[in-house]
Amino acid sequence: MPIMRAMRPDETKIDLRDLTFDELKEFVREHLEEKPYRAKQIYEWLYRHGANSFEEMTSLKKELRLHLQAVASVDPLEITEILKSEDGTEKLQFRLQDGAAVEAVLIPNEGRMTLCLSTQVGCAMGCAFCFTGTLKLSRNLTQAEIVDQYRQALRHVGGDRAWISNVVLMGMGEPLQNLDNVVRACDILMDDNAYGLSARRVTVSTSGLVPQIRELQERSPISLAVSLNATTDEVRSRIMPVNRRYPMEELIRALEEFPNPRRARILIEYVLLAGVNDGLDDARRLAVIAGRIQCKVNLIPFNPHERSDFRPPTPEHVLAFQNILLNAGINTFCRQSRGQDIHGACGMLGKGAADGGEETRGTEPSP
Ligand code: SAH
Numbered sequence: 001m002p003i004m005r006a007m008r009p010d011e012t013k014i015d016l017r018d019l020t021f022d023e024l025k026e027f028v029r030e031h032l033e034e035k036p037y038r039a040k041q042i043y044e045w046l047y048r049h050g051a052n053s054f055e056e057m058t059s060l061k062k063e064l065r066l067h068l069q070a071v072a073s074v075d076p077l078e079i080t081e082i083l084k085s086e087d088g089t090e091k092l093q094f095r096l097q098d099g100a101a102v103e104a105v106l107i108p109n110e111g112r113m114t115l116c117l118s119t120q121v122g123c124a125m126g127c128a129f130c131f132t133g134t135l136k137l138s139r140n141l142t143q144a145e146i147v148d149q150y151r152q153a154l155r156h157v158g159g160d161r162a163w164i165s166n167v168v169l170m171g172m173g174e175p176l177q178n179l180d181n182v183v184r185a186c187d188i189l190m191d192d193n194a195y196g197l198s199a200r201r202v203t204v205s206t207s208g209l210v211p212q213i214r215e216l217q218e219r220s221p222i223s224l225a226v227s228l229n230a231t232t233d234e235v236r237s238r239i240m241p242v243n244r245r246y247p248m249e250e251l252i253r254a255l256e257e258f259p260n261p262r263r264a265r266i267l268i269e270y271v272l273l274a275g276v277n278d279g280l281d282d283a284r285r286l287a288v289i290a291g292r293i294q295c296k297v298n299l300i301p302f303n304p305h306e307r308s309d310f311r312p313p314t315p316e317h318v319l320a321f322q323n324i325l326l327n328a329g330i331n332t333f334c335r336q337s338r339g340q341d342i343h344g345a346c347g348m349l350g351k352g353a354a355d356g357g358e359e360t361r362g363t364e365p366s367p
């Protein structure tokens with residue numbers, strides 16, 4: 001029975017945010033022996049009104065609320081800290097039920113707000129430039145934990161779903177290693193009866209797990225970003241161990257086959273590391289690769305942190321690199337670093353979990 005997936009081995013209660021709407025209907029019929037409209041009411045309380053307890057679901061009769069309390073849970077993620085950057089970016093630190101910590105980042109930009117969500121506790125991929133990559137993977141986040149980052153961030157900004165216009169799954173973890181929960185969580189984000197985000201405004205970023213990219217293509221219309229970060233196998237394998245398993249040509253071929261007319265263009269992310277992958281030859285090779293894919297290129301100057309010796313190129317060099325791509329007709333933009341002062345920029349998440357912990361960057365991918 002599908003709803004059993006929502007019951008964790010150590011728990012007797014079903015987390016209702018682990019269910020799709022259809023599964024919730026089944027739960028209401030089979031476990032509560034209630035009419036289907038109750039499922040709609042509960043779903044709306046969860047995702048329209050952001051209820052954090054059954055008590056808040058005041059349109060449900062008292063006996064039903066007590067029954068729900070006995071068999072189900074909607075316990076919110078606990079926000080343990082909110083850090084605000086001088087550029088307006090906010091980092092929310094959450095404590096999960098088992099005590100693990102993850103982070104989400106709210107990034108305001110010209111009247112719009114992007115929310116960056118985590119999908120795993122730590123990350124197994126071990127990319128050499130990434131702070132999160134120094135935290136070994138503890139576990140995947142559940143569907144409920146992914147959705148709840150959004151729910152709690154929305155409550156934090158005032159509760160109106162129009163205020164968060166874009167969601168990127170670019171926080172802690174490799175989302176496609178947690179494909180099932182990511183797809184199901186994004187289905188809730190895109191459901192009109194929940195948050196109603198369009199597939200173009202929900203983007204998942206991967207380090208390049210080829211079989212999972214193909215599976216995503218089958219299962220979800222969400223937009224795809226890929227961290228390419230190098231233009232030769234030699235360099236990419238050195239800074240991203242995943243490349244030893246799925247070399248560049250295999251990855252590029254999967255990306256050539258990925259698009260369809262309803263989907264947003266693929267975003268190719270390219271972290272610029274001075275003296276490593278930022279040569280003007282790299283820019284020319286990147287233009288050739290990008291020319292094969294329906295994509296935009298997003299250059300990301302390296303965000304320095306205490307667990308890496310890489311450096312970002314100078315702004316002038318970034319511009320020279322970008323100009324080569326633009327002159328080759330590739331739509332290329334440079335990501336402004338946001339939230340560096342709160343350890344909240346790209347590749348910097350997990351500081352709360354790391355403090356006091358050992359540094360254990362993986363060297364082999366375990367997709
Ligand atoms: N695991 C996924 C998504 C999270 S990482 C992925 O790798 O795609 C989000 C982005 O941050 C990736 O494009 C990654 O290459 C980039 N990144 C990691 N560490 C960085 C750093 N120190 N500075 C700038 N970008 C970084």
Ligand code: SF4
Nearest residue numbers: 123125127130133207
């Ligand atoms: Fe993991 Fe992405 Fe960081 Fe690589 S860049 S270690 S895949 S979070």
